[in-house]
Amino acid sequence: MDDREPWPDILTLRYRLAPAVVARASQMLTKGLAKQSGSRKFGWLTWVCGWVVIFLASLAYFRLRPDLAYDLPVFPLLATFLFGLFTSLVVVMLHQRRLCRHLAELSAAEGDSTLQIGAERLREQTRLSAREADLSLARPVVELPDVTLIPLGTFGIIVPDSALPEGRSRAAFIAEVSDRVARRKAAA
CATH class of the missing domain: 1.10.287 (Helix Hairpins)
Incomplete structure (x- = not known):
């Protein structure tokens, strides 16, 4: 899969977040949202x-x-x-x-995460929890070193670059998520 091919209707990513990445992303999320x-x-x-x-x-x-x-x-x-x-x-x-x-x-403690991004909803499932939100709640994506943050209402989804499908760039992923969010907001 490369950046020129269309993305699937439901994009599924599987990954495990290191605690240090979550701590850094949490700090940067606050700063990034304040900056935006x-x-x-x-x-x-x-x-x-x-x-x-x-x-x-x-x-x-x-x-x-x-x-x-x-x-x-x-x-x-x-x-x-x-x-x-x-x-x-x-x-x-x-x-x-x-x-x-x-x-x-x-x-x-949560272990592996599975993230599904559809045309209308985003769902993240871990061993301990499940989070689901309408894509119309998403705010602009925040780029951090080695991760992408998708802020949704009162929480954010952290997606490490290593979780992206092989051959797909972070820029293409951000463009696809931003496009899905824009289409959902326009439809809502």
Whole structure:
């Protein structure tokens, strides 16, 4: 099979994901989706600006209320605000890291995967689970080193390059999946 031949109606791929690949893909999926949506560009700036607005609004509230018109200790309030800001940042980063590790451990237990991509639905079956979704839920495919990610709703399908049919390139696979997704979205 080569890139010029038509793809079968139901594309079936079989593979086993290494935990390290899943951990890396999970981290990159978050970054890749953020980049595609544009939120990564100003994500941290927006987050910090939101905290500053909250801080200034609470400061103004305490300053402008007549029944609370006493000297507000701004330095301790600012220190508390900054502590909360950076603590929440650390908690989010640690949670993300723990989640990626957990997904990697789960992939080791799941064993071999069978992925079927039809004209309307995508189905992934492992020893422990089965995931199925309508192709209209798919977001743009994310290319990573040695794997392709197909984001679907709240989960993503990781397809290693080694799972592609012999003679088929990653570019042809991505084009075929993207075409099926576009046709399904147009029909839905």
